[in-house]
Amino acid sequence: MRTPHSLKAALAVGALLLTAACGSSAGSGSASSGLNPPDLKAQSKLGENEGQVNLIAWAGYVEDGSDDPKVDWVSGFEKQTGCQVKTKTAASSDEMVSLMKTGQYDAVSASGDASLRLIASGDAAPVNTGLIPNYKDVFTGLKNQAWNTVKGVNYGVPHGRGANLLMYNTEKVKPAPTSWSAVFDKSSAYKGKVTAYDSPIYIADAALYLMKTKPSLGIKNPYALDQKQFDAAVDLLKEQNKNIGEYWSDYLKEISAFKSGNSVVGTTWQVIANTAQSEGAKVKAVIPKEGATGWSDTWMVSAKAKHPNCAYQWLNWIISPKVNAEVAEYYGEAPSNAKACKLTADKSLCATYHASDESYWKNVHYWTTPIQQCVDGRTDVTCVPYVKWVQAWTEIKG
Known part of the structure; x- marks a missing residue:
């Protein structure tokens, strides 16, 4: 299913229709223990950046300034890493799953209804969060959850929630x-x-x-x-x-x-x-x-990624405090990085979206693929x- 859009993002891309998504409940990754995904191994170390990364994303998640010159978290990434970003905006989770199967894309911003499908099919690779420095600052309540973690193995990094x-x-x-x-x-x-x-x-x-x-x-x-x-x-x-x-x-x-x-x-x-x-x-x-x-999107790396090092760089970048703050504010969601809350232009954003109020999220049952x-x-x-x-x-x- 598709995820929420802020009004700004909607105006930027037009009045997009939301598509069918899917859910999961709050809880640990053990809830998805019934899955037996292929025995894939996470990347053990980072190599040289390949110069390009191909992403599948919801509209509003990978802004490069073309819709609004003031909204651009791609150019800084390209300058810092040398990885040129190419983005395919998807209209539905079904489309994301299909695109990931082609092997032409390196990473995807999967919603809960797509993530377990990608894990079960072997299209998403386990992710070594030790290679993603900003992961340590992700809210604890978003880590090791049923929609992106199977038998203790992480398959991505949380983007935000609502x-x-x-x-x-x-x-x-x-x-x-x-x-x-x-x-x-x-x-x-x-x-x-x-x-x-x-x-x-x-x-x-x-x-x-x-x-x-x-x-x-x-x-x-x-x-x-x-x-x-x-x-x-x-x-x-x-x-x-x-x-x-x-x-x-x-x-x-x-x-x-x-x-x-x-x-x-x-x-x-x-x-x-x-x-x-x-x-x-x-x-x-x-x-x-x-x-x-509720929902929480996950950035996942393709098991067939041709540019895995740039994909890892993107995962680290998109959850970095400043960028995560900008995306959350533009899109209309709670950021995943705890340090992002001090960097939003609207200083009340994290309070409005209950970003750090884990007691609030205990009553939210996050989308996860029914299987x-x-x-x-x-x-x-x-x-x-x-x-x-x-x-x-x-x-x-x-």
Whole structure:
């Protein structure tokens, strides 16, 4: 699935549509222990830079000044390393996975739905974080996680993170909602004005709600659903569909819908809430009592990289304090490097995005690829894989 975009990035590349992503829950890399990826070895030392690096990235992640002369974290990298950057902007995680299989690219900014697929297929190489000096300053809560670490082996470096929040119109939705029941069990109260994220990964939002409200289902991880659990989440979303006014994929349209009153409650990102408020919308966004889903992107190195040394240089550069601060601010997310918080132009950015508040992130279940090997550790059942999530999403929307 695709990751969030800040308003600035969206304006720079046009109103891009978001694509289907996938998720995982908060927790350690042990959750993906059911995977048995190919026995690949991480690079043991850095060699001479090859003079070029070919990247696959979400729009807004590898800015070179061509969209905005003031937004450029490529030129400094090229000058410092001698590695010339060539970037392919991808529109979806599926596209990223396909492109990585060609062997023409050295690194990718993979979302949680793509990362485990790349690891399982052997398209992503283990990463030696000892060769990436800035990795030591990455927030502890982003290290060794289920979407980029398998059996203690790292497959990349965290780029940033964000939560999927509940946004509501403060004048139309009263009392102020504290639960996802506002968009599930009580959605009929706002019939036609409920909005939801248009992606198969949204099934995890329903699973998270059921995990907290129907413990008899035994859901422990919203991305590890056996058939009974999966069917319950799908049924809940089919009921919700009757009250949905719009599934949003272009978040500029979501802002417009909340401003006009066509939407009054639904899922959102912090950057959307901030922008809507700045444009006069009477909205607030919260993490409900059940918690929330969320995302963290990972820069991964191709197992077929022709320029692995430049790829490692890029991974170190993109999470360096100054550059990570610039990317996070431009894109609209919490940075991954703890030292970045002192370097943002907006000194309140890290507080707004809860960058260093690990207690906040404990309630966020990060996107991770749903696979047949249940990522919650169960071995007595088979979980529903991502391809089935995609099929079900089509049925849910009718």
